[in-house]
Amino acid sequence: MTALLVERNSTAFSKLQALPSKFPEIAVKPYKGDFIELIPTILKDIPHDAFAFFLIDPKGWHIPLKKLQPLLTRPKSEIIFNFMFEFINRAASMKDANIVAGLDELIPSGDWRTRLDGAHNAEERKAILTDTFSECLKKAGGYAHVCETTILRPLKDRALYCLFYATRHETGLEVFRDCQVKALETQSITRGLTKIDHAEQKTGQTELFQSLNDMNSEEVAPLLAEHRSKAELLLLEFTPTAPNAILYKKLWPLILAQCVVRKTDVNRITARLRKEGKLIFPDWELRKQVPQADYRVQRP
Secondary structure, eight states: OEEEEEEOSHHHHHHHHTHHHHOTTSEEEEEESOHHHHHHHHHHHSOTTSOEEEEEOOSSSOOOTGGGHHHHTOSSEEEEEEEOHHHHHHHTTOOOHHHHHHHHHHSOSSSHHHHHHTOOSHHHHHHHHHHHHHHHHHHHHTOSEEEEEEEEOSSSSSEEEEEEEEESSHHHHHHHHHHHHHHHHHHHHHHHHHHHHHHHHHHSOOGGGHHHHHHHHTTHHHHHHHHHHHHHHHHHHHSOBTTOOEEHHHHHHHHHTTSSOOHHHHHHHHHHHHHTTSSBOTTOOTTOOSOOTTOEEBBO
16 A cells, blocks of 8 residues: 655655555655646556555635646546535635635636525535535546535534545445444444533533533434335336336435445335235345345336
């Protein structure tokens, strides 16, 4: 494994230079300079047949998406992009010409400014920004799937930043959703403990706030339940009526692309819908508990 790390700040770069000795099992190569300007060098240093995973973590939001295209379009690659939502959301309402131009380079298409003007609440505003950036990233890299997961502020139920994962393969989509569900559950517990610690330091009391952790650890449960319900509706929507059919290996990625669910969740939901007579599997084999990749799926 090789890690190519880019840092422009001299102090931070000196810390990167100390990493190779700490991780001898990984070939660490630090680059000092502007990330955009170094893209040709980075691409040249990656072996042609190697798989590459790119993590783009810009400081702020002024990063032209078009200039990332040589990296985004590289075959055999996936990406995580840190979308600094809190900064971007604030900047989207500013009229400064430089800020407007910078955001237009980050989110170069979609009528998102006009739609923001008509947004009724913070949730709708967030959806407009993240959905539009998702489409821009998908188009820029030629990705099959782009998914987003939100990182909340430790003490407030407010988005701090959003991580966008982009891939061209269904397996990557499956792995991401598995990791996302686990991360959301962990984030919920961690935020609960952080809120308790903050409350204890502020008041000097402990027993009063123990229930906060139980409450916060359950905050993700309604979200996941909502997405499982959405997955069920989409399974029925995307499945054609007999005699037409869709292969299951083509169906489940459509669900994971739009819902925060694991593939195992979709398998269970699909099997239940079959038992309820809402889905038909002409190829279902005896003793099989969940659908297989090449099974045909129909609605009655």
